[in-house]
Amino acid sequence: xxxxxxxxxxxxxxxxxxxxxxxxxxxxxxxxxxxxxxxxxxxxxxxxxxxxxxxxxxxxxxxxxxxxxxxxxxxxxxxxxxxxxxxxxxxxxxxxxxxxxxxxxxxxxxxxxxxxxxxxxxxxxxxxxxxxxxxxxxxxxxxxxxxxxxxxxxxxxxxxxxxxxxxxxxxxxxxxxxxxxxxxxxxxxxxxxxxxxxxxxxxxxxxxxxxxxxxxxxxxxxxxx
Amino acid sequence: xxxxxxxxxxxxxxxxxxxxxxxxxxxxxxxxxxxxxxxxxxxxxxxxxxxxxxxxxxxxxxxxxxxxxxxxxxxxxxxxxxxxxxxxxxxxxxxxxxxxxxxxxxxxxxxxxxxxxxxxxxxxxxxxxxxxxxxxxxxxxxxxxxxxxxxxxxxxxxxxxxxxxxxxxxxxxxxxxxxxxxxxxxxxxxxxxxxxxxxxxxxxxxxxxxxxxxxxxxxxxxxxxxxxxxxxxxxxxxxxxxxxxxxxxxxxxxxxxxxxxxxxxxxxxxxxxxxxxxxxxxxxxxxxxxxxxxxxxxxxxxxxxxxxxxxxxxxxxxxxxxxxxxxxxxxxxxxxxxxxxxxxxxxxxxxxxxxxxxxxxxxxxxxxxxxxxxxxxxxxxxxxxxxxxxxxxxxxxxxxxxxxxxxxxxxxxxxxxxxxxxxxxxxxxxxxxxxxxxxxxxxxxxxxxxxxxxxxxxxxxxxxxxxxxxxxxxxxxxxxxxxxxxxxxxxxxxxxxxxxxxxxxxxxxxxxxxxxxxxxxxxxxxxxxxxxxxxxxxxxxxxxxxxxxxxxxxxxxxxxxxxxxxxxxxxxxxxxxxxxxxxxxxxxxxxxxxxxxxxxxxxxxxxxxxxxxxxxxxxxxxxxxxxxxxxxxxxx
Numbered sequence: 007x008x009x010x011x012x013x014x015x016x017x018x019x020x021x022x023x024x025x026x027x028x029x030x031x032x033x034x035x036x037x038x039x040x041x042x043x044x045x046x047x048x049x050x051x052x053x054x055x056x057x058x059x060x061x062x063x064x065x066x067x068x069x070x071x072x073x074x075x076x077x078x079x080x081x082x083x084x085x086x087x088x089x090x091x092x093x094x095x096x097x098x099x100x101x102x103x104x105x106x107x108x109x110x111x112x113x114x115x116x117x118x119x120x121x122x123x124x125x126x127x128x129x130x131x132x133x134x135x136x137x138x139x140x141x142x143x144x145x146x147x148x149x150x151x152x153x154x155x156x157x158x159x160x161x162x163x164x165x166x167x168x169x170x171x172x173x174x175x176x177x178x179x180x181x182x183x184x185x186x187x188x189x190x191x192x193x194x195x196x197x198x199x200x201x202x203x204x205x206x207x208x209x210x211x212x213x214x215x216x217x218x219x220x221x222x223x224x225x226x227x228x229x230x231x
Numbered sequence: 232x233x234x235x236x237x238x239x240x241x242x243x244x245x246x247x248x249x250x251x252x253x254x255x256x257x258x259x260x261x262x263x264x265x266x267x268x269x270x271x272x273x274x275x276x277x278x279x280x281x282x283x284x285x286x287x288x289x290x291x292x293x294x295x296x297x298x299x300x301x302x303x304x305x306x307x308x309x310x311x312x313x314x315x316x317x318x319x320x321x322x323x324x325x326x327x328x329x330x331x332x333x334x335x336x337x338x339x340x341x342x343x344x345x346x347x348x349x350x351x352x353x354x355x356x357x358x359x360x361x362x363x364x365x366x367x368x369x370x371x372x373x374x375x376x377x378x379x380x381x382x383x384x385x386x387x388x389x390x391x392x393x394x395x396x397x398x399x400x401x402x403x404x405x406x407x408x409x410x411x412x413x414x415x416x417x418x419x420x421x422x423x424x425x426x427x428x429x430x431x432x433x434x435x436x437x438x439x440x441x442x443x444x445x446x447x448x449x450x451x452x453x454x455x456x457x458x459x460x461x462x463x464x465x466x467x468x469x470x471x472x473x474x475x476x477x478x479x480x481x482x483x484x485x486x487x488x489x490x491x492x493x494x495x496x497x498x499x500x501x502x503x504x505x506x507x508x509x510x511x512x513x514x515x516x517x518x519x520x521x522x523x524x525x526x527x528x529x530x531x532x533x534x535x536x537x538x539x540x541x542x543x544x545x546x547x548x549x550x551x552x553x554x555x556x557x558x559x560x561x562x563x564x565x566x567x568x569x570x571x572x573x574x575x576x577x578x579x580x581x582x583x584x585x586x587x588x589x590x591x592x593x594x595x596x597x598x599x600x601x602x603x604x605x606x607x608x609x610x611x612x613x614x615x616x617x618x619x620x621x622x623x624x625x626x627x628x629x630x631x632x633x634x635x636x637x638x639x640x641x642x643x644x645x646x647x648x649x650x651x652x653x654x655x656x657x658x659x660x661x662x663x664x665x666x667x668x669x670x671x672x673x674x675x676x677x678x679x680x681x682x683x684x685x686x687x688x689x690x691x692x693x694x695x696x697x698x699x700x701x702x703x704x705x706x707x708x709x710x711x712x713x714x715x716x717x718x719x720x721x722x723x724x725x726x727x728x729x730x731x732x733x734x735x736x737x738x739x740x741x742x743x744x745x746x747x748x749x750x751x752x753x754x755x756x757x758x759x760x761x762x763x764x765x766x767x768x769x770x771x772x773x774x775x776x777x778x779x780x781x782x783x784x785x786x787x788x789x790x791x792x793x794x795x796x797x798x799x800x801x802x803x804x805x806x807x808x809x810x811x812x813x814x815x816x817x818x819x820x821x822x823x824x825x826x827x828x829x830x831x832x833x834x835x836x837x838x839x840x841x842x843x844x845x846x847x848x849x850x851x852x853x854x855x856x857x858x859x860x861x862x863x864x865x866x867x
Contacts, residue, residue: 070270074238077331096243109246126242133245141248148249169250193253214252223251223258230241230261 049082051123060124061131067231068127075123083120086110100174108168112148134231141224142211156204162190274312275326280319281312288329295353297329321348328354336363342370373643380647381654400478417534420471424530427464430457431524465501468494468527490533497527540644544637551636555629559596562625566592566618573611580607591615596622675708 093106113129151161166186197205197213275282292298328334403413434450479485500520532538567588574582581604591604
């Protein structure tokens, strides 16, 4: 990903420069170059065969996925803003930006601030074609905001609030302030075995495997692609 | 939801896995994709140009033609493609909408053609993306104005059924060209406005001296004459105002309108002066009131379109004017303050206070430079020069906006006028083309009848005089023929009809007219005095006379003229036996005439009506005037 070359002018020098430009009326050449550089960024994914090996999608599915991906992100990568914007189109009533951020962080496995097609497909492969344990792992990873291996109540509260935010204001019954918190409490009651205030990955997977609803819903979106 | 994002729906659904562990209740079942076909390519053949896309691309918008099953109607089994007989250029934009989710409006495309195409494909024009929306809206507005213009002018010329006196008067006031009386009135009022304004001006001119006193203005020297002139003008204006008030369709709205306020303000000072001549105290105020007499000059705006445009421009540029004023005020205050403090030091400076400096600033910024107030200190001079330079800028900036607005509106009006002028010629040409087609039917009928007659009389076949008609033409003729049969009336052309009319007016009408006589009592008079009567709208027997651009209208006139059929070509003449002219016959024993009226002539009709001596546009075009009376007399 390209960043603008940082110019480390001192403020005084900058003021002199702009005064000079004001007097001579010249277009600053830098801005033109900057734009040119940004627009030539283009990320190409690895070949189809490699992706086929790395993920569990068939060739055709990868083709369909890529076409959709490229349509929305012609430059080949998604940055956070873009991601949030795309995701918000599906939830027009509420504010999905926070949840989208969490999702983005979950997909951006190498934490470089952008999601390339490989990241995208890797994540989808786990969600849609992985084993139940893989999926639960992925979900845990999503909830664990600071990636330290355990979910605290605050992290869960953030997640919960972001999910409730997506609902928006107009709900029935009307959303109350305490609803996310109560939901978090019930979640922790279910998941936190040793009542130590955090949920570790083992607790999470164990509790989920015991819950039939969760098991069933984990496979709900299998044939999405 | 944008199309491109629709491709991400699977991702959004997959990401929903993040909610699953948190949820307490079971999830609903996912909708099953019943026919989960592999995504296939669809070929769309639009007037020969083939477009291809995925099926799922089209299905992103299921409420459009291409996205729903409606496109199956266009499926061509032989070539296994969807064929649309439409414009391929616009289809490009439509297909791009499916692909990218953004609808663009190409600038080179005509707005109504584009709208038609969008309507065909079931796409709302509102979805046009922001990049092209403004252009689209501008063009659409222009088009709407043009249509409204056309409608207005058509409405103006369309003959109303029966205008009340009040309505005629109002029309005469608004549009002086409708009748000579209105034109006279228009010029007379214009003349008197001019007289009144000139009087006001000349009144103040010094007019020679009366010996023994100082020079008098003319107004005081010839006060009686001026008073009489003033009275005359005010009387005319009052009469005009009252007439307009009487004729206005909505008096309340009229009173509130700008022109009426100007009228009132123009004549009020006179009446107030009449009332207050004896009161010395308020005579000073009365003198001030006289200044309002100058508002009479605004009455000219009824007479001048340019003035109206100017007024309209100023109204529409109100925000730019406001900005101009605001920025000027700001600059004035700033510079006045600066100048005041700069000049405070110098002795005998004219800049006695900041408000006093306002005058200097205004005069300098507008580059007038009277020179009655001049800075003397060096600082004052420097700031003074900055002031004048900035004044030029501040004033020059909003002016082009106003100018361009004025130019746009002015050109719009020009275009409207040009269109109206060209319209007559255009319509005349179109009419000629259309009469060709309607005459073709009568022509072919005659030929057909002639042939039948010849066959009846047993003569050997003569050459067919008619030309060979195409299949479509013959089908059309057959249709008209069926209509004739249905209504027991026949089509003839105008000359025949007029002849019939003349004859029947000369003959005595048997009083045994059938009770089904509708509308006007005096058939004779209405029939032949049609030229002097204002035409009515075209009622017709079978079709609703709605749109002027509707297809051919029919009005039927049935005249008893059977004793001496002069029409050699009408059916009845062929079938009449000499003794029995009234025997009901399935082939319509009476001469029935039905006129095909062509849509466009109604435009001409009122002109033909209002200017009877001036023009009689060709024989073929007077049909609507003929068709003004619809009298259905069944003689059976």
